[in-house]
Amino acid sequence: MERTEYVINKSSFEFVNLDSNIHDNKLDTKPVGYLRDALRRFAKNKGSVVAAGIILILVLFAIIAPMASDYTVSFRDPYFRTTLPICTAAKNNPNMDFWDGCSEVELAQTTFELYYGINVESGQEAVKRGEYTVRQVTRELKNNKTRVDNLYTFRLNSYYKVGAYYKNLTLEEYRSIQEYQDRTGKQVLYPVVAKKERVTALLDQLDPSTASSKTYINDDGNFWYKVKISSKAPYTPTAVFDENGNYINNYAVDPTSDKDLYTSKMLVEGDTKQYLYGIKNQNGFEVRINYYEYFCYVHYMAGDGIESPHFIFGTNGDGQDIFTCLAAGARFSFLLAILVSIINLTLGAIYGAIEGYYGGLADICMERISDILGAIPMMIVLTLVRLQLSNKTDIPSQDIALVSMIISFLATGWIGMASSVRMQFYRFKNQEYVLAARTLGARDRRIILKHILPNSLGTLITGSVLVIPGVMFSESSLAYLGILDLSTSTSTSIGVLLANGQPYLTTYPHVILFPALFISLLMLSFNLFGNGLRDAFNPQLRGSEG
Amino acid sequence: MIKYTIKRFCLMLFTLFSIMTICFVLIKSLPLVVDVGLGKDAEFLEGIIEARGYRKPVMEQYVTYLGRIFQGDFGVGINMEKGTYVLDNFLQRLPATMIINIYAMLISVPVGLGLGIFAALKKNKWQDQVISTGVMIFISVPSYVYAFLVQYLLCFKGGLPLQMKNGTDWLSWDMFVSVLAPVLSLSFGTIAGFARYTRAELTEVLTSDFMLLARTKGLTRGQATIRHALRNAMVPIFPMIIGEFVGIIGGSLIIEQIFGVPGVGRLYLNSITTLDYDYFMFLSMFYTAIGLAAGILVDLSYGFIDPRIRMGAK
Numbered sequence: 001m002e003r004t005e006y007v008i009n010k011s012s013f014e015f016v017n018l019d020s021n022i023h024d025n026k027l028d029t030k031p032v033g034y035l036r037d038a039l040r041r042f043a044k045n046k047g048s049v050v051a052a053g054i055i056l057i058l059v060l061f062a063i064i065a066p067m068a069s070d071y072t073v074s075f076r077d078p079y080f081r082t083t084l085p086i087c088t089a090a091k092n093n094p095n096m097d098f099w100d101g102c103s104e105v106e107l108a109q110t111t112f113e114l115y116y117g118i119n120v121e122s123g124q125e126a127v128k129r130g131e132y133t134v135r136q137v138t139r140e141l142k143n144n145k146t147r148v149d150n151l152y153t154f155r156l157n158s159y160y161k162v163g164a165y166y167k168n169l170t171l172e173e174y175r176s177i178q179e180y181q182d183r184t185g186k187q188v189l190y191p192v193v194a195k196k197e198r199v200t201a202l203l204d205q206l207d208p209s210t211a212s213s214k215t216y217i218n219d220d221g222n223f224w225y226k227v228k229i230s231s232k233a234p235y236t237p238t239a240v241f242d243e244n245g246n247y248i249n250n251y252a253v254d255p256t257s258d259k260d261l262y263t264s265k266m267l268v269e270g271d272t273k274q275y276l277y278g279i280k281n282q283n284g285f286e287v288r289i290n291y292y293e294y295f296c297y298v299h300y301m302a303g304d305g306i307e308s309p310h311f312i313f314g315t316n317g318d319g320q321d322i323f324t325c326l327a328a329g330a331r332f333s334f335l336l337a338i339l340v341s342i343i344n345l346t347l348g349a350i351y352g353a354i355e356g357y358y359g360g361l362a363d364i365c366m367e368r369i370s371d372i373l374g375a376i377p378m379m380i381v382l383t384l385v386r387l388q389l390s391n392k393t394d395i396p397s398q399d400i401a402l403v404s405m406i407i408s409f410l411a412t413g414w415i416g417m418a419s420s421v422r423m424q425f426y427r428f429k430n431q432e433y434v435l436a437a438r439t440l441g442a443r444d445r446r447i448i449l450k451h452i453l454p455n456s457l458g459t460l461i462t463g464s465v466l467v468i469p470g471v472m473f474s475e476s477s478l479a480y481l482g483i484l485d486l487s488t489s490t491s492t493s494i495g496v497l498l499a500n501g502q503p504y505l506t507t508y509p510h511v512i513l514f515p516a517l518f519i520s521l522l523m524l525s526f527n528l529f530g531n532g533l534r535d536a537f538n539p540q541l542r543g544s545e546g
Numbered sequence: 547m548i549k550y551t552i553k554r555f556c557l558m559l560f561t562l563f564s565i566m567t568i569c570f571v572l573i574k575s576l577p578l579v580v581d582v583g584l585g586k587d588a589e590f591l592e593g594i595i596e597a598r599g600y601r602k603p604v605m606e607q608y609v610t611y612l613g614r615i616f617q618g619d620f621g622v623g624i625n626m627e628k629g630t631y632v633l634d635n636f637l638q639r640l641p642a643t644m645i646i647n648i649y650a651m652l653i654s655v656p657v658g659l660g661l662g663i664f665a666a667l668k669k670n671k672w673q674d675q676v677i678s679t680g681v682m683i684f685i686s687v688p689s690y691v692y693a694f695l696v697q698y699l700l701c702f703k704g705g706l707p708l709q710m711k712n713g714t715d716w717l718s719w720d721m722f723v724s725v726l727a728p729v730l731s732l733s734f735g736t737i738a739g740f741a742r743y744t745r746a747e748l749t750e751v752l753t754s755d756f757m758l759l760a761r762t763k764g765l766t767r768g769q770a771t772i773r774h775a776l777r778n779a780m781v782p783i784f785p786m787i788i789g790e791f792v793g794i795i796g797g798s799l800i801i802e803q804i805f806g807v808p809g810v811g812r813l814y815l816n817s818i819t820t821l822d823y824d825y826f827m828f829l830s831m832f833y834t835a836i837g838l839a840a841g842i843l844v845d846l847s848y849g850f851i852d853p854r855i856r857m858g859a860k
Contacts, residue, residue, distance in 0.1 A: 375837055376568075
């Protein structure tokens with residue numbers, strides 16, 4: 001290979017800094033502290049940031065929702081049980097059928113007529129928009145005969161389907177409702193059907209042996225129309241229609257027309273003051289009330305801000321508003337978890353610090369203790385504590401569940417924290433800087449608190465954050481298994497909501513859906529958030545992809 | 547290694563014994579509740595209580611209890627399964643629990659390892675992203691939530707039985723179908739755990755120097771992965787499988803409850819609700835021992851593989 005010589009002119013050279021001294025310049029960048037660095041690396045992890053945002057939203061939900069909601073945890077409605085979620089925006093939007101408080105059902109003729117009757121009488125669309133489709137099913141009977149049944153498919157509104165029922169009112173209540181009707185123009189009272197013409201009475205006449213065990217008994221108030229009942233079992237009451245195909249009302253006509261009863265100007269359509277709205281009895285009146293409107297009336301009178309039944313997540317089997325319960329339960333679980341987390345952090349840090357710093361015999365003994373405590377499953381600790389507590393009489397019985405829960409978490413919860421702190425102490429206690437501090441005369445307490453403990457700051461923070469979902473998970477599992485019941489009349493927890501939803505899993509899945517969704521989302525975001533924190537606090541991962 | 551094993555085993559026995567003592571004292575210091583309802587033979591129960599000395603001082607009872615344990619007598623039911631021996635009843639219920647866990651393991655191990663290996667090979671590609679996201683979701687979401695989903699979608703809509711069937715034909719097809727729902731619910735979390743662990747181990751091995759050497763020797767990627775990477779990655783994965791299997795027996799309680807499995811879990815919950823102390827005592831010890839055994843098995847197999855742990859290095 002041929003070598004070429006490059007010749008560079010002397011004039012091309014130039015001195016750098018010939019006339020100034022070269023000093024050490026101060027760094028232009030700011031020094032980055034441990035926490036700031038952790039924060040910066042945490043912010044790079046998109047998943048964790050999103051998770052932190054979700055956690056924040058869930059916490060805000062838990063704080064704000066119980067205040068914003070008109071309902072309370074102690075609100076229980078006997079008629080609006082397992083009603084479906086409803087959202088005002090979805091009511092008239094055909095694309096949001098899943099949130100309109102209705103469910104698609106296929107029912108036999110009798111039940112369909114019953115619900116359609118509610119549409120006709122009160123205008124409350126139990127059958128959504130009055131739309132339905134009929135399907136004919138041929139059934140084979142025993143004696144080689146066949147029967148054709150009509151099956152109706154429609155969207156059943158779970159709020160309106162309650163319809164009307166008979167209720168005994170005192171005279172004052174009766175008058176008060178009538179006043180309310182006149183003032184608001186809402187019909188609460190509907191004409192009654194004479195006692196001996198009600199479906200239950202008719203059924204009892206046909207077959208007294210099965211009296212009062214009829215499935216229609218709850219819906220007695222909804223048979224406001226004329227029916228004919230088949231003479232053989234299963235005695236299905238079917239509606240009688242007039243020549244135009246309309247229901248014929250079966251209202252009792254009041255011959256005496258006791259004008260005392262009609263202070264209300266509200267009358268059903270077609271009434272010329274001949275129908276009876278209340279049957280006098282020894283206590284007052286038996287009336288037929290429309291429950292939906294009666295609910296509005298009761299809450300209007302109570303002045304608690306509830307205008308109409310409107311449950312955004314539906315109600316559970318006890319008639320509680322799931323939205324409110326979920327938020328209240330979440331708030332309770334968060335508070336409990338944070339409390340446990342703080343105590344665990346303190347206990348674990350102290351215990352682990354002593355173990356790790358002093359080592360030797362103290363370490364061995366303390367390690368055995370935490371080994372033993374740590375090996376007992378949570379469930380056993382809880383059961384034992386609960387049994388012991390309920391044996392003592394000086395604790396009110398409604399507090400036992402909560403107290404035993406806290407005690408058992410305190411008994412075993414700090415062990416993980418203690419062992420990670422202990423590990424950190426083992427790593428750092430023999431390092432030169434600790435020796436230097438000791439040589440300078442620092443006491444044990446100063447070395448522990450000032451020099452070694454800050455090293456485990458990351459572990460402590462990550463650990464105490466991850467305790468929160470752990471507590472919520474344990475609480476919900478234990479409540480689900482029925483070992484722990486943290487609900488009282490005014491409070492509830494996520495686990496209790498899940499456990500209460502289980503019986504309705506196949507019939508009303510929404511009862512369990514929301515608590516399950518909530519806890520899943522919470523667990524997922526806490527895990528992501530925890531992972532992000534752990535990586536952020538681990539200086540070894542600096543610069544690597546983590 | 548033998549010395550280490552013996553040491554660990556003795557420590558485990560010591561822990562178990564301490565827990566047993568604590569539990570026994572706590573449970574027996576409670577007043578003895580005897581549930582004599584309608585048609586229940588009060589004299590018979592009273593006879594058992596007298597004969598077994600259940601009204602004597604706690605420490606005296608404990609000495610007798612320890613003596614009986616060595617004869618395989620863990621007490622008899624008072625409030626629950628009256629008069630039956632705890633151990634007999636337990637052994638009768640054990641197969642139902644075991645069968646679910648074994649099936650769950652049979653599903654989880656191949657699927658979990660497969661997903662993990664696949665994700666490791668496709669590291670940082672979209673396949674890996676999908677698997678990792680799924681793993682994160684399945685690890686985080688509590689197992690009872692899958693159980694609800696499985697119960698609703700597969701059992702209610704899909705036609706699988708809602709509850710596990712009774713009977714002792716453990717290996718029949720009918721039994722397999724009836725346990726499929728609980729097995730699936732148990733498997734999701736385990737699969738995710740295996741996949742995550744396998745992926746982490748395998749990616750570490752795949753980037754090590756000896757893999758580069760294997761490739762430079764002329765092995766194809768497949769050959770190198772199967773012969774060198776997988777074998778090395780399996781070293782920590784295998785003990786995890788053992789530990790998980792033992793741990794899952796203790797953790798399947800809630801799934802057993804949801805799917806009505808006639809197993810140990812139901813026995814345990816019943817013993818808590820009916821306050822049957824002998825059953826509670828024995829089953830508590832069972833679950834504690836399972837937890838301890840899972841831990842010790844994992845530690846031992848690690849020690850077996852990694853000499854540094856065996857030497858007790860901190």
